[in-house]
Amino acid sequence: xxxxxxxxFSSIAILLTSLLPTAWASNAVIESNSSIKIINENYDxxxxxxxxxxxxxxxxxxxxxxxxxxxxGIEPDSNVLSxxxxxxxxxxxxxxxxxxxxxxxxxxxxxxPSKSGVTKLKLNYIRPWESETPPARTFTVEINADAPSxxxxxxxxxxxxxxxxxxxxxxxxxxxxxxxxxxxxxxxxGIEPDSNVLSxxxxxxxxxxxxxxxEPLLGAGGxxxxxxxxxKSGVTKLKLNYLQPWESDAPPARTFTVExxVD
Numbered sequence: 001x002x003x004x005x006x007x008x009f010s011s012i013a014i015l016l017t018s019l020l021p022t023a024w025a026s027n028a029v030i031e032s033n034s035s036i037k038i039i040n041e042n043y044d045x046x047x048x049x050x051x052x053x054x055x056x057x058x059x060x061x062x063x064x065x066x067x068x069x070x071x072x073g074i075e076p077d078s079n080v081l082s083x084x085x086x087x088x089x090x091x092x093x094x095x096x097x098x099x100x101x102x103x104x105x106x107x108x109x110x111x112x113p114s115k116s117g118v119t120k121l122k123l124n125y126i127r128p129w130e131s132e133t134p135p136a137r138t139f140t141v142e143i144n145a146d147a148p149s150x151x152x153x154x155x156x157x158x159x160x161x162x163x164x165x166x167x168x169x170x171x172x173x174x175x176x177x178x179x180x181x182x183x184x185x186x187x188x189x190g191i192e193p194d195s196n197v198l199s200x201x202x203x204x205x206x207x208x209x210x211x212x213x214x215e216p217l218l219g220a221g222g223x224x225x226x227x228x229x230x231x232k233s234g235v236t237k238l239k240l241n242y243l244q245p246w247e248s249d250a251p252p253a254r255t256f257t258v259e260x261x262v263d
Contacts, residue, residue, distance in 0.1 A: 044139050052147035053170055053229075055201055056081070056111040060123065060139055063104030064088055068136060070107050073122035080117035080145050084202025084227045085110040110202050112172065112227070113145035156258060164259040173198070173228040177240065177256055180221030181205055184246075185253060187224045190239035197234035197262055202227035230262040 035054045041061070050056045060070055069088075076083075090105040109123075120142050124135035152171045158178065167173050177187055186205075193200075207222040228238075237259050241252035 039141065041139065043141050047142040047144060049144040049146055050113055052113060052151060054113070056143065058109040060107050061104065062088065062107040065104070067127045068125055069128065070123045070125055071128060073124040073138060074120050076111065076121045076143060077117065077119040078114070080114055080119040081111045081143055082114050083109065083111055085204055112151065112201065113147040114151055116145055116147045118142060118144050158256065160258050161256050164261055166261045166263060167230055168263045169230050171230065173260065175226040177224050178221065179205060179224040179242070182221065184244040185242055186245065187240045187242055188245060190241040190255060191237050193228065193238045193260060194234065194236040197231055197236040198228050198260055199231055200226060201229045233262050235259060235261045
């Protein structure tokens with residue numbers, strides 16, 4: 001039940017994203033200098049290997065305007081592989097650099113290895129509300145994570161606002177901040193970190209759930225998660241503003257600032 005509800009909301013968000021102007025959609029682009037292994041439909045039924053420090057990106061053709069989207073058929077073992085981002089990108093008109101409404105686009109999923117192991121990922125291309133209908137397409141891949149040691153993740157939240165945090169090469173910085181997408185607010189860059197020092201590798205929003213029913217608490221908000229990977233030694237600043245993106249002249253409701261030192 002949880003998966004169905006969350007997936008329906010994800011599909012609505014994907015559809016809305018496909019209708020947004022290019023300036024908004026460009027926020028979804030990930031600026032990473034990390035090693036990225038990209039796979040697509042050609043890898044269906046195969047095995048792929050990723051190493052510690054690499055990012056696996058799955059790119060699949062999709063068309064949100066039809067109501068279809070890619071959803072988990074088999075979710076990978078989170079002890080081996082962690083999902084850090086799922087985004088939809090609309091096709092654009094090369095002449096006008098605007099989304100081609102109804103022309104479809106691409107869904108991209110990003111994963112980072114947690115530790116060595118083998119896990120399976122299966123995605124089904126469905127309309128989430130048609131639970132009895134077989135998927136129009138499927139994509140299955142076996143993933144071999146060749147990570148000699150567990151990836152160290154340093155987690156920071158609102159309590160770190162205004163402080164300095166230190167991470168080492170090979171580690172991941174994870175920023176988690178309270179958020180409520182139902183209000184129209186979201187966290188956006190105020191100051192983007194120097195990409196020579198730190199690169200964003202993922203960004204997700206998750207709804208809070210009712211502990212008794214394991215169902216999303218609609219309207220109750222959730223959390224935004226940001227993952228960053230170090231590129232080289234140095235110091236850089238990250239500032240995030242909590243705002244409604246279309247209210248460009250309004251001050252942010254909240255801010256979060258942290259100085260990141262990469263050893």
